[in-house]
Amino acid sequence: MASKATLVNGEERPAPSKPSPAKRQGSNSEPNMFDKVVGVWKDFTGFLRDVRGEMRKVVAPSRKEVQVTTSVVIVTVFLFGVFFFVVDFVFRTSVNALLNKLIGLH
Numbered sequence: 001m002a003s004k005a006t007l008v009n010g011e012e013r014p015a016p017s018k019p020s021p022a023k024r025q026g027s028n029s030e031p032n033m034f035d036k037v038v039g040v041w042k043d044f045t046g047f048l049r050d051v052r053g054e055m056r057k058v059v060a061p062s063r064k065e066v067q068v069t070t071s072v073v074i075v076t077v078f079l080f081g082v083f084f085f086v087v088d089f090v091f092r093t094s095v096n097a098l099l100n101k102l103i104g105l106h
Contacts, residue, residue: 031039061069
């Protein structure tokens, strides 16, 4: 067997891999329905295994963390509301003043 260094340098090639069972049967034969179902099932169970592993990493926040983040959201929404109220008031007043001057109404 070739070492990694010789494989990288291209001095020796690894042995070709064995063909899959579907390729051994014939060049234009496709896997049968059972093989397809088994493949889909293996993919699905692998997906569920990955989901289970990721769900084990999930940590629910404590009550204090929920209270803190909720208060931050409430304060932020209030501040944005005040900001947009002031901006709207300034623009509304400016546009009204500009239109009154252009039209000549006082």
